[in-house]
Amino acid sequence: METEVGVEGNDEGKFEEAGFGKTYSSLSSTKQLTDPVVYKLVRVEGDGRLVPATDDEVMEVKGLLIDEKSEMHIVADIGQPIGCISNEGSSSGMLLQLESSEGLSQFENTEVDPDKLNARLEETVPSFTPSLIDSHLHQSGSIDECSNTPVLTEGGALPSTTVTTSKPDFSKLNGEICLDNLSIKELHETFKATFGRETTVKDKQWLKRRITMGLTNSCDVSATTFIIKDNKLVKKGKEDGCDNVDGALAYNLAVGTTINCSQQGAPISHGSQLEDQVVSDKRNRSTGDNSGSEDHHTEQRAAKRVRKPTRRYIEELSEVESKESSGKLRTTVKSSAFGQMSSKFHFRPVRNVSSDGRTVVTRLDSLGGSGIQIPCVSRVRRSRPRKNFMALLKFNPNSMGMTATLVKKALGAHSFLPDNYESEKAQSAPAQVQQRFLGVPDKDKQFTAIGAVGGHHKVLKQVDSSGDSDDNIVTVPTSKGGIRRKHHRAWTLSEVMKLVEGVSRYGAGRWSEIKRLAFASYSYRTSVDLKDKWRNLLKASFAHIPSDKGVNSRKNAATMPIPEPILLRVRELAERQSQVPPNLTSGKEAGSSGSSVHEKQSGYL
DNA sequence: GTTAGGG
C-alpha cells in the first residue's frame, strides 16, 4: 500500500516522486505564507482513523520541506484530528493537517484556503503563451503522442524529473475534456498540463479531483467535464445542483483574480466581466451521469469541501485591489432575490471609475440587500470603537453609584478639576462658558461644570476624543444620493449630561440652540441627534420608573445604562415641559420631583 | 434652516 502525504487543498501540482514508492507533497505552495504554519503529521489508516506519524515519517517529510525552504516546522504530535480522508483510493496514507494561528477550524475538512490557493495560482499560472501547442485533448485524442513531447516551458519538465519546476501548459488543454473518459495516462498528461508537474499517482479519482480543482481554482469538484478554449475554462459540466455557483467558480485562467469557495446552494452574483468570459449554459451541457457511480462518494464529499473566504482574506483582497489599479473585476449589483447566506458574499471588491475620472474603490455591501456600494475601507474597525464603551464604563463603572459620586463631586468640589481646567475650558468654549455663567443660578453653574468635565477634563478626554479629533467622519452615499454616517457614535455620559443641561436651560425643542451653545465642541452631534437622544432619554427615564423600587440595578445590558440621577432629571424636565410620554404616564410624579436633588431647576424655566 | 415624528 502506498503512503501518501498530502496537504489537502494545497498540494495540487506539487507532487513529486520521492523515492520509496511514496508520494509526497512538496508543500512549496505555502512558501508565500507569512504567518508561521504548523503542520501535524498523521497517518491515515485503512479504516479512516488518524494516527500520529512515526518519527521516521516525520523526518522524512521534514526533509522534503526543508528542501523546499518552506517557512514552517513540523511537529510530531497531533491534536484533534479533524480532517477527513481525502480519497478512498488509497486505503492508507499520510495526511498533513494544517494548523494556523486562526485555529484548526479554518482547515476543517481540509478545505482550501482561498488565500493561499489564490496566491499559489498566481504563481503557477503565469503568463502562458496561448496555444503554443494546439493539441486537442479529445476523448481518446493524441495524448499518447504528446506524452513524451517535452513541454514547452523553461522548466523543462521531463517525465523522469524528480523535482520539477515547470509551469503549467494550458495550451495543451484545449477543447473538451471529460475526465471520466480519460485513462490514467491521459489523466497524468492533463495533470501535467494543468499544474506543470508530473504525478505518479495511480488513483483515478484523485487525479480527476486534483485536475478539477486546478482547473476551476476551487474546491468544487462536482464537474468532470470541461471545455477549454484559448486557455480559458469556458464551460464546466455539472452534475449536481450547484449550478448557481457555476459562474463565480469558473476560473478564468487569463485573469485569475476571482476565487469563490462558496457553500453549494449559495447564490452568487456574477461579475459582468466574468460572465463575458465564462459561458454558463448548464442545461445544454448538464452531463448528467458523466461520472461513474463510484465517483459519487468522493465527489459528494468533495462538494462539501468548500469554505467561505475569511474576513481577513476579504480585507486583504480589498487591500490589494485598492493598491493595484487594475480594474479586472467588476461585480454587478445584484438584484434582490438574495437569501440569508448570500449576504456573506457581498463583499467582493468592486472598482468603479467615477465621472470625474478618479478611481473609486467600493465594496458591494449587503445593507438590507439593497446593493449599496460603500467605500471599501480596508482593515477598519467595523464595530463601534471600543474605547467609547470602555470609557463609558470607566466614567460610570457602577451605573448608578459611581456616577452619583461624580455628580456630587462635580457639584461641590472644584478641586476635582485640574489646575489648568479653567484655561482649558476658556480655550475650547469661551463664548458659551461666559454665557452660562451669566445670570445663571448657582447650582446650574455647577452642573455646567459637570458637562465641562466630560468634555474637557484631561482624564476624561479620551471619552470623547474620537469626536473632537476626527473630523473625517466616514460617510457613505446612500441609494438616493444622500449621505449617511457610517458609524454610530455612542452617546457618552458627559454628552447626555450636557444635553440634559441644555434642555433644562434652553428648553426641549430648541435643539439648534442647544447644539450651538452647549454642543459647540461636539461637531458630530447635530440638532437632530440631540432631539433624538432626548426622545430616547425621555422614553428611558419613564420606562424605568415602575421598577424604580428595589431592582434598579437590573439594566438592559445592551443599551447604555443611563444613571438614575440623569434619568431623574430628564423625567423632571419632561414633566415640567409637559413632555411626558402619554403612554408611560404610569409613574408617579410626586416621588420624582420631591426627592429630586434638582429642585434648583424649579423656578428656572 | 429647524423641528417633529416615523422608520
Added chain:
DNA sequence: CCCTAAC
C-alpha cells in the same frame, strides 16, 4: 441615525 413633512 436617516428621512421627510411641516413649519
